[in-house]
Amino acid sequence: MSMKKAHIESNDSDRLFSSEKVDAILAGAMQEFLTNGYAATTMDRVTAAAGVSKTTVYSYFQDKEGLFAALIEKLAQEKCFLVHNGEFLQGEPRIVLRRLATNILDQIEQEPEFLSLIRLIIGESGRFPLLAKTFVYNIDKQALQRLSQYFTEHSELKLPDPEVAARIFMGTVVHFIIIQYMLHSQDILPMERDRLIDNLINLITINLSQTTSTNQYSGTRQKSPRRRRTTSGKFQMDYSSEPKQLRSIRLTDTAWEQLAELAEKNNLTRSEMIEIFAREGFSSNRTHS
Known part of the structure; x- marks a missing residue:
């Protein structure tokens, strides 16, 4: 074994040994601090608990x-x-x-x-x-x-x-x-x-739960249950920032107005009317009391 290689291996061994000593000192310190409190703990107590010499302790910690x-x-x-x-x-x-x-x-x-x-x-x-x-x-x-x-x-x-x-x-x-x-x-x-x-x-x-959600079937944003109206009474669009192809598959403002009128006429909410349409289909002669 060359002198250089032996020196390197010796340094590695010293570092490992030093690390083990530090760990032992810190473990002893933890034991003493928890047992006696900070004020009553002394470096002598830590030295005894760590199983090392006082010189070793002070060589790492002042x-x-x-x-x-x-x-x-x-x-x-x-x-x-x-x-x-x-x-x-x-x-x-x-x-x-x-x-x-x-x-x-x-x-x-x-x-x-x-x-x-x-x-x-x-x-x-x-x-x-x-x-x-x-x-x-x-x-x-x-x-x-x-x-x-x-x-x-x-x-x-x-x-x-x-x-x-x-x-x-x-x-x-x-x-x-x-x-x-x-x-x-x-x-x-x-x-x-x-x-x-x-x-x-x-x-x-x-x-995160209040951000725009995505409909799993159409890929479009779910519409708010309550849409704002203009001063003339028409519904305002709430999707102006969407791509044209997504906007085109929405119900038109006219359709929403008609749905609202029909729901009011039958003393129902728009959601209830949509549910009826989905379940039973639409009939122009349908009335609901």
Whole structure:
């Protein structure tokens, strides 16, 4: 083996060993922070929990504050990976948003350690506001920025303020986590998670259901049940922007007027008259009481 190759393999081994040491230190720090709280945790305790020397700990982290920040950054990479993964945000908005909300709640339910850390940060935020800011910067801010960007890119949602929409979405999920999992209020304010997710998604995507729909048989836009009239009483066209070939297959204004008159004469709505025509056919002598 050449000296150069041996040197490269030695560096790779050192990097692997260093990574394992860092992981051990962070795991020990997590254990101590959750067990004793931030204030009572010392670097000596972390050293003992990690099973490494104090020199090793200080060679990677200068102080407890830096160690805690590194722990939050590591969690951000693990927990927010899916938000930053382009493939995770691919698909129809309703599917993507359901995937996102479900993933967040699954993490909370399946990883109680993460929930305990959030509880610790909130509890210590009064005395150590920098801890809370570190968490918000690395996790909340990153998630909100990515979600706001997603809403901005999907103009079909017609959200007036994507940044506010991102806060509404994430805020609803976070409030659910606080009430259900942190404040133990499932029996006081019961709410099924699927019900919450369904209605949250409906709220964010409501404009999708209000956009122009397509008739599966004719390929034309469904006409509004109530059409405006001009001052002379004639119906106004609501399809001026459509291609001519689509416009030509619509009922004419005259036909709509006649249908309205016939419906009024028989004390029916236009929809009811259309249903009768479709079911029984048209007869000029037909009367309806």
